[in-house]
Amino acid sequence: MSNELLINVTRQECRVALLEGGQVVEFYIERKGDSSYVGNIYKGKVVKVLKGMQACFVDIGLDKAAFLYVDDIKGGIKELYPFLEGDEETEIIPKFEELSKSRKPEEIKLDFKDISIEELVQEGQEILVQVAKDPMGTKGARVTSRITLPGRYVVLMPGMEHIGVSRKIEDEEKRKELKELAAKIKPPGFGLIMRTVSEDATEEEIQKDIDFLFLLWDNIQKKKDKTHAPSLIHSEFDLVLRSLRDFMSQNVDRMIIDSYIEWQRLKEFAQVYFPRIADKIELYEGEEPIFDAFGIEVDLDRALERKVWLKSGGYIVIDQTEAMTVIDVNTGKFVGKENLEDTILRTNLEAVKEIAYQIRLRNLGGIILIDFIDMEKEENKQKIINAMTEVMKKDRAKTTIYNITELGIVQMTRKRTRESLEHILCDSCPYCEGKGRVKSIRSVAYEILRKLKFMTVPQGAELTVVANPSVADLLTDEERDSIEEIENIKKIRITIKKDSMLHQENYSLHKNIS
Structure with a gap:
């Protein structure tokens, strides 16, 4: 198809x-x-340098300051300091405390790997950054000074000399051919990555793509020089x-x-x-x-469900937390026709395809733990890893898959640049507030009884309990004796009222003193 x-x-x-x-x-x-915001280029201002985290916060004009890590600054050193020379391992970095001295910036040599955040940026400094990850939850955007301009056939990287070819192009001869072409047509002072679609493009088409991106970069530079931070330079x-x-x-x-x-x-x-x-x-x-x-x-509705059934009768359960995604594989209704190990292997292999599909569709990112059904044979465990690696090749996002652990868990990471499908299409349940569970009716009823028992009220007072109908019914039916006992001991009257608008866990107690 x-x-x-x-x-x-x-x-x-x-x-x-x-x-x-x-x-x-x-x-x-x-x-x-x-x-x-991913891909947008801003002229930002450094508002805080975090020495302990080797990072800084940059005001780019959004609600929350963006986060810039030291390694993402090093990659864009030549854009920050255009007079620098050197290769990717050793750069000439000007220390701010040295700039006012007589020594020339190019005379200050430092090991690229040992450079700290405070040697690169200062509070109040204006820098050009590009959004690499959208703001997520309570976190601001992740930015980088490694500017990349994607075209259809190539990605242009100002200030770098790197030449790369998309990992999706597997033919070694074609990769070599594209690298040679990139070296031939690459503008001086720019890096170039050949995208997957460049495999079938002509040299003329690729050159036209580069010319467009080069003109775009020139316009970005002109706009940057005319504006003050924070401001959007390129959308x-x-x-x-x-x-x-x-x-x-x-x-x-x-x-x-x-x-x-x-x-x-x-x-x-x-x-x-x-x-x-x-x-x-x-x-x-x-x-x-x-x-x-x-x-x-229909497929989108399925992608929001926690449990996904497999054709064999097995199923997978997907739970997203703030730190990671956990996927559990179960045999379910599938009992197999041969031995247990064979049944487990078949279920796990079927789950691999569905998991890879769900990861792409739901855009699950970050750390992903997959709890496959335990297998005894090492060769079967390797089959799972091999199958997982193969099906994830279709994924556009960068993924790394690690060997299966002794507990039968596959650990993997997937590059995350935007929110998952669930976070985009759904809000936390206002009823359970994202917990996924609520206190049982009985737990809430017993909580109310404890509070009634220890409340200090004068004799003859009337107490009104307003609760969810399910909780109120339990108090007036099964726990009627408990209510009467409290009334007799405290010599008070208790009235139970229903409020269908109340959350199951919520209730109120009112004193009516005559």
């Missing part, structure tokens, strides 16, 4: 789904007023144009969009910069909503 890129555009949001063989494998959403393409640039590879047969205005914009953009793929852009004119027509809404 063909691979397709579907784009749904409304006034409120833009949604993009990448389909492989008719199944959605990646999903992106950009909402009005809540778009991604990354919106999701519609990014989809055309980043996802329309030789493996994608067509792009279908349901907005006539955006379809026109895409066609015009493609005809100027990517004429070979302009004919792949189609306008959807069906009566049924595009995501319903292709069955995407």
Whole structure:
């Protein structure tokens, strides 16, 4: 089956789904007023240097200061200090305390690996940074001074001399050919990474891509010199144009969009910069909503469920925490036809494919722990690792998979630049406040009884308990004797009232003294 890129555009949001063989494998959403900052370039001001963490906070004009780690500064040293010379291992770094002295900056040599944060930046300094990760939760954006400008065929890296080729291109001859081409056409003082789609591009197309990015960088430099921090210097393409640039590879047969205005914009953009793929852009004119027509809404609903069933009857459970994602594999209804080890292996192998699919679709990032069902044979454990490594090759994000532990757990990391699908589409439950559980009706009822028992009230007073109907029913039925006992001991009257608007855990006690 063909691979397709579907784009749904409304006034409120833009949604993009990448389909492989008719199944959605990646999903992106950009909402009005809540778009991604990744790729944006800012002129920022250092507001605080954290020596202990070897990092600094940079004001780039967002609600929260961005976080800049020392290694992300070292990579962009030449942009911070354009007079520097040297290779990637040893750089000439000016210490601020030395700048006022007679020695020339180029006379101060330091081991690149030993440079500390305070030798690179000072509070109040203005620097050019690019957002690498969006703000997430309570954390501000992660930024870097290693500026990268992605085109369709190449990524241009100002101030670096690195040449790279996408890891998705596996043919060694082709990799060598692309490296030689990059070295030939690379502008002096710039690094170059050949993207996956460059594999089938002509030298002319790649050169045109570089020329466009070089002109873009020149405009960024001019704007940077004219503005004061904090200010936005360059804004990354919106999701519609990014989809055309980043996802329309030789493996994608067509792009279908349901907005006539955006379809026109895409066609015009493609005809100027990517004429070979302009004919792949189609306008959807069906009566049924595009995501319903292709069955995407159903897949998105499944991607928000905690439990995912496997065809064999087994299932996986996915739990996201703030620090990591934990995935548990269970045999469920699958009992197998042969021995136990074979049943477990089959379930684990089936789970591998579903887990890889769910990781991409849900955009799970950071640390991921996968608790496979325990296996006895080492060769079977290796089969799981090999299968996991193979299926994750399709993933655009960088992943690292480690060997299975003695407890049967596979540890892996996946580069995270944006929030997961769950965090984008869902809010924490206002009922359980994100805990996933609430106190039982009986626990809340007993808590109320304890408070009533130890409350200090004068004789003859009337107490009113207002509680959730389920809790109130338990108090007036099963625990009626307990209520009466408290009334007799304290010589008071207790009235139980129901409030269906109350959270199950919430209640109130009111004293009515006559």
